Amino acid sequence: MHKIPSLLEYKSPTTLETPEIHTILVESDDPEGPFGAKEAGQGPLLPVIPAVANAVYDAVGVRIDETPISPEKVVKAMESKRQGKSPRLGPERLPVFTFPEPKIVESAFGQPAESIAQRPFAS
Amino acid sequence: MMRLPPFQYLAPVSVADAVKLMGDHGPEAMLVAGGTDLYPNMKRRQFEPTVLVGLRGVKDLAGVRRSSDGGLTIGAGTTLTTVSRDPSVRARYAGLATAAGAVSTPQLRNMGTLGGNVCVDTRCNYYNQSYQWRKAVNFCMKKDGEICLVAPGSPRCWAVSSSDTAPVLWSLGASVRLAGPAGQRAIPISTLYQDDGIQYLTKQSGEIVTEIILPPAEGVRSVYLKLRRRGSFDFPVLGVAAALSMEGDVVRQARIVLGAVASLPREAVEAARLLVGERLSPELIDRAAAAAYRPAKPLDNTDLPHPYRKKMTRVFVARALRRLAGLPEVAEA
Numbered sequence: 001m002h003k004i005p006s007l008l009e010y011k012s013p014t015t016l017e018t019p020e021i022h023t024i025l026v027e028s029d030d031p032e033g034p035f036g037a038k039e040a041g042q043g044p045l046l047p048v049i050p051a052v053a054n055a056v057y058d059a060v061g062v063r064i065d066e067t068p069i070s071p072e073k074v075v076k077a078m079e080s081k082r083q084g085k086s087p088r089l090g091p092e093r094l095p096v097f098t099f100p101e102p103k104i105v106e107s108a109f110g111q112p113a114e115s116i117a118q119r120p121f122a123s
Numbered sequence: 124m125m126r127l128p129p130f131q132y133l134a135p136v137s138v139a140d141a142v143k144l145m146g147d148h149g150p151e152a153m154l155v156a157g158g159t160d161l162y163p164n165m166k167r168r169q170f171e172p173t174v175l176v177g178l179r180g181v182k183d184l185a186g187v188r189r190s191s192d193g194g195l196t197i198g199a200g201t202t203l204t205t206v207s208r209d210p211s212v213r214a215r216y217a218g219l220a221t222a223a224g225a226v227s228t229p230q231l232r233n234m235g236t237l238g239g240n241v242c243v244d245t246r247c248n249y250y251n252q253s254y255q256w257r258k259a260v261n262f263c264m265k266k267d268g269e270i271c272l273v274a275p276g277s278p279r280c281w282a283v284s285s286s287d288t289a290p291v292l293w294s295l296g297a298s299v300r301l302a303g304p305a306g307q308r309a310i311p312i313s314t315l316y317q318d319d320g321i322q323y324l325t326k327q328s329g330e331i332v333t334e335i336i337l338p339p340a341e342g343v344r345s346v347y348l349k350l351r352r353r354g355s356f357d358f359p360v361l362g363v364a365a366a367l368s369m370e371g372d373v374v375r376q377a378r379i380v381l382g383a384v385a386s387l388p389r390e391a392v393e394a395a396r397l398l399v400g401e402r403l404s405p406e407l408i409d410r411a412a413a414a415a416y417r418p419a420k421p422l423d424n425t426d427l428p429h430p431y432r433k434k435m436t437r438v439f440v441a442r443a444l445r446r447l448a449g450l451p452e453v454a455e456a
Contacts, residue, residue: 003248005256011426016355072431 065090125166125254130173134180138302138333141176145329146304148174154331156184156200157235159227160243168254169244169266184238184333187212193339199238199299199332203288204229206237216295216337218345218364222287225349228356238332241289241299241312245282245320245386246358247424249273265321273424281422282320283383289316290364290382291347293390297337303330316387323386342369344447348439349382352426359383360425361432363439367398367447374398379411379440384419384432391415394440403448412441 004010029036049067057063062077065088073089081087135141145152153172155161156179164170178184184200187209195211206212207224226232226240249263249272262268264280271277292312300309303326310325312335317325326332345366351357362382368375377395380388394415401407416437421429442452 001260005252009426011352011357014353014355017353072428075431075434 061087063088063090125168127162127165128168128171130165130175132175132177134177136180136182138181138183138331141178141181141331142302142304142329144174144176145331148176150328152176153328154178156239157202157231159231159235160239164244167252167257169250178238178331185236190336193341195337195340197237197335197337199241199334200236201238203232203235203237203240206288207232215340215343216291216345218291218347218366219288219295219337222291222347222349222362222364225347225359226287227358237288237335240286241292241315241335242324242332243286245280245323246285247273247280247282247320249424250282271320273422280320280386281424282323282386283421283425284316284323284385284387285358285383285425286388287347287349287359287362287382290362290380290388291345291366292335292337293388294364294366294378294380295337295340295343295345296366296378297335299332300334300336301326301330302333303327307333309334309336313388313390318386320386342375343367344369346443346446348443348446350427350432350435350439357426360427361419361421361435361439362388363436363443364388365440365443365447367403372402374401374403379415379443381415381419381436381440383425384421384436389418391418391440393417398444403444403450405445405450408441408444408448408450411444412437415440 028038030038033039053064053069056069056074060074060078062074062081064073064077066073077087077089080089133144135144141154145154151172152174153161153170153176155175155177161170161175165172178200181200184198185202185205186198187201187205188196189211190196195216197206197212203223203226207220209220212223213220223237223240224232226235245265247263247265249260250257250265257263257267260272263272264270265282271280273281289312297312298309299312299315300307315325316323343366345364348363349359350361351359359382361384364380364382365378367377377398379391379395381391382388391414394411397411397414398407416433419433419436421432421436423429425432445452
């Protein structure tokens with residue numbers, strides 16, 4: 001049952017929970033994107049979760065290897081550590097997974113795969 | 124969220140008129156002060172009054188004043204912002220100032236009133252949902268349904284008391300003045316609540332909370348700690364109110380009241396008894412915290428997992444008492 005069906009229950013952080021954010025603009029020219037545009041969603045996501053996990057480890061000495069890094073998981077890991085057991089919480093091993101061969105797709109401009117390494121209208 | 128349904132809004136200017144209007148319209152009518160909880164609940168069809176009796180025009184209901192016995196009388200219509208900033212509340216009833224200032228957000232504290240927070244509806248994951256959501260799970264017994272979805276075999280509703288100010292006022296030994304068709308009466312706030320998620324107040328629906336009466340606070344130290352997911356704004360998933368009446372460094376009287384662990388604020392009588400006649404040492408505080416967490420029986424019907432909330436009861440009671448004792452909040456490892 002979905003108990004968080006709206007933004008009222010979905011507790012997004014407010015300005016008080018969010019740390020100060022410094023923005024550094026990097027001008028890029030991505031040959032894969034339309035008109036050179038670059039994605040901006042996943043880039044910031046990837047380093048932030050490890051940074052938070054490291055901050056928790058730095059503060060209380062336990063590692064939470066999965067998200068969300070919730071208060072009850074931190075308490076559980078700290079209790080486990082106190083009992084001389086593992087100070088880590090989360091999956092214990094990586095799942096066995098074989099990556100398939102990469103699939104070549106055509107670019108957003110409908111160009112053949114060979115031409116996407118170079119921006120079509122680059123001078 | 125759906126829109127507000129049509130309703131009639133009546134605006135009395137005196138308590139007597141408001142009581143009369145409530146009597147005239149019977150169970151169709153509800154009282155509204157700040158409306159910060161009532162209007163959203165109407166949009167979700169948790170409340171379906173056809174008549175609202177608005178208390179904002181009743182001037183007598185707002186204001187903080189000294190009582191003749193040296194205590195403080197706070198009008199039920201006083202906003203939470205005013206309560207949290209009032210110099211005499213801050214100086215003598217620090218726990219209340221903290222609790223009033225911890226309710227929701229600044230905008231809602233400017234509208235929401237102390238009386239409204241004292242009477243605020245109980246909450247539950249299965250109840251504080253849109254009409255469509257509740258319909259999809261065939262409703263719960265608190266509104267439109269037959270069974271309790273938290274404890275399906277239960278004959279009663281387990282919705283959670285979610286007031287920040289109620290546990291503090293209880294710990295401070297406050298009373299509430301009620302005005303109703305039969306006249307006025309003042310009752311200890313501890314008797315305003317009962318352990319039922321639906322009928323959580325003992326007052327009649329036509330009775331209006333007009334004043335909150337605080338006893339003199341000579342030698343009283345009070346504190347309120349609130350557990351919630353976000354520090355900025357959320358309903359409490361655990362509240363700990365502690366008030367100690369001190370004689371030098373000996374505890375003469377103690378009250379510890381837990382919020383959001385039951386359908387009413389829950390007094391930890393055994394824990395408080397351990398403190399009376401004693402000096403607050405770290406060891407005593409740990410024993411009191413261990414005793415206080417026994418009466419806390421949170422169910423899985425609010426934010427954060429309930430075993431964690433129960434565990435934190437002990438931690439928060441210890442922190443609250445350490446703060447009152449002037450000890451560092453967390454014991455040195």
